Amino acid sequence: MKVFKGNMIYTKEPKRFEILEQGYVTVDDTGRIVSVSKEAPEGIETAHVVDFENHMVIPGFTDLHLHPNQYPNDGLGYNYELMEWIENYATPVNGLYKNEQITRRIFSALIEDLWRYGILHSVQFGALDLRTNDILFEMMIDSGLYCYLGKNHTDYKKDRHEVETTQESMRCAQYLIDKWEGKSPRVHYIMTPSFAPGCTEEMMKWCGEMSRKYKLPLQSHLDENKKEVGMVLDRFTDCKNYAQVYQKYHMFGNDIKTVMAHCVYTTEDEIQALRYAGVYVAHCPHSNCNLGSGIMPLRRYLDMGIKVGLGSDISAGHTLNMMDNMRSAMEMSKVLYVEEGEMPLSTSEAFYLATKGGGSFFGEVGSFERGYLFNALVVEDDAVASIGGHTLEERIERFIYNGDDRQIKQRFVEGKELKKPVFEI
């Protein structure tokens, strides 16, 4: 048994922070929380006590949507909209991965940055290529971070530079599942059809079946961009909307844990379908802004109880800094406040999205509650915060608006400190 002592800050529910000034979190040997209290727990005299003093202790972040092989495109080409960006940036970058050493250097930088920004859990939209995914599985397991990772299926030829055959695409996924699923309690496979316009119907059907067969979650994209939505409706004339394509092939929630990125242009029917099927929405505000996609109706989703987390969407989004992604979600909601009087996202709501909201895709992570894993970050204030005599609620607010990775002093996974991953390349 271990007892962590410090300023514990988390969100059980979106509407407010739970703040325990100099509180205690007791963790068992498996890393699960057995108690959270303001007073010292019984048996503290004989327990291993870790004292974080005046630092803030918060749950580790979850990034619900990122494309690891796009990392070298970070910050580039945002003069394009989605389909043109894919053609000019997202596709050509794959050429880099023919060289294994470069592949390892890129993923090493990415994983170090995930660690630096306290993204202890991430849902990664893998590359097309088998070898690239293979290397990333190996490196993610070595890192000690949690993730879901899946091979991207893009076997529908129209409008694509670089594609693969349906059979080859399936074979790769099968190989990766056989090799990696079950190898680590922290790293799991996720079925990853690129998006309806990039997949054959055979592939989509197969992805849904594989999810069921192996009890794997599934990720894809939905309603990101108007042109993309048009392409879907043009091709799938039997479907009333984009979501119905995924429903048709049994890829849309219900008995599958599904996450859909973006969901900007959802119709009323699609919103109801997201809720009914319990599908997660990965909200990617920076990406939707950078590529001029639009603003997701976040408040509507929250009001309806749809499950939402934040996605950096590296590299249509430009940063893994989850504080920056929270700020972006708040800023976009302020735009809708100004324009439509919508209730803006509060700091506790933004924090919830980045912790418990997205974290619940991984199970009991993202909060400090009994039964949750102690996957946590220790945060130091910046120089000015210590002058102002701020409350803990102000200190966490300040960190959300102004924080960077330098302030994250330690990361804990399952109650043990996770040191910076180092890869030999």
Add this chain to the structure above:
Amino acid sequence: MKVFKGNMIYTKEPKRFEILEQGYVTVDDTGRIVSVSKEAPEGIETAHVVDFENHMVIPGFTDLHLHPNQYPNDGLGYNYELMEWIENYATPVNGLYKNEQITRRIFSALIEDLWRYGILHSVQFGALDLRTNDILFEMMIDSGLYCYLGKNHTDYKKDRHEVETTQESMRCAQYLIDKWEGKSPRVHYIMTPSFAPGCTEEMMKWCGEMSRKYKLPLQSHLDENKKEVGMVLDRFTDCKNYAQVYQKYHMFGNDIKTVMAHCVYTTEDEIQALRYAGVYVAHCPHSNCNLGSGIMPLRRYLDMGIKVGLGSDISAGHTLNMMDNMRSAMEMSKVLYVEEGEMPLSTSEAFYLATKGGGSFFGEVGSFERGYLFNALVVEDDAVASIGGHTLEERIERFIYNGDDRQIKQRFVEGKELKKPVFEI
């Protein structure tokens, strides 16, 4: 004569970057640029050559609008709109400055951050209190950074917690002008009426007169928030719009160098007046989002040739990171692109605003052109950029989207390296 060699990147005009790969900038003994060339200049054999190798060299940034005494509020209270934020955050923070040591600690942190982020030039909206401004003048001069700084006049009592008498307010400004104006070539006084709702008519008239008498520039706020605009129109019933109040008291451009922060809710008449009078607009996109103020019609101003620079608006804006402020300007313009089809701000345009656009308020800074001061930053790429084999245009784009202060390796002012300011407190 000194010759700087490296990858020189700057914007003569907004629409494109000027990029000299391994170019040369020759600077005379006063720090002014005498030539910019792709080829080595004549006389290089005997000159003092500073080789920046493969780093990027860019002009130093200008922050056209920040409130130094608000720094401890950074990131706080953005659940409020403007007038409520002033009451709950901006006003109470002044209590901190009764203690000189705390005052010096806050300003030391602020000045270090200005330096870290490469903000070599800033227009600072000072505190009410004489002593607080006095200390900041002394510290800014010691720092070696350029700035305009003025005592905030808020002598109109209605709706204000903490005010001052008109006579006392004038006396303070006169004291600061007499003491500091002319003491340093880099730090100058700027007349600073808070905003029309916060000043008596006597004060506004006096500010305009003082600007003329001492040839001082003038700064204030214009059309930031709908409620504020309403207050102005209710009080100044003889004025057709907010700008006319400033015009009436001869504070609005023409023979005075004037900068107005925000300008979100300008009418067509006011836009014409801004242009006609050559008034600078300090665009503060983060602030306008944080306080739910609105989105400034930036493209319209640029199309009309109105002078625009960027303002962090510390602390209604949350960051001095000028790359982040550039990104915010681009993101807000993308929102208008999505909603109204407005041409989004390009990376070169955003860069221009943060360098030459705002810099021109200080004279010939913010670009690498003959006659300009060599006030420059040396920028190192992040780890991933060096993998991707990017062009210099991509490298600067990446820095704008993803850069932070750690990448700024050196700062030069008037051709000499400016080391980190250190204050004994």
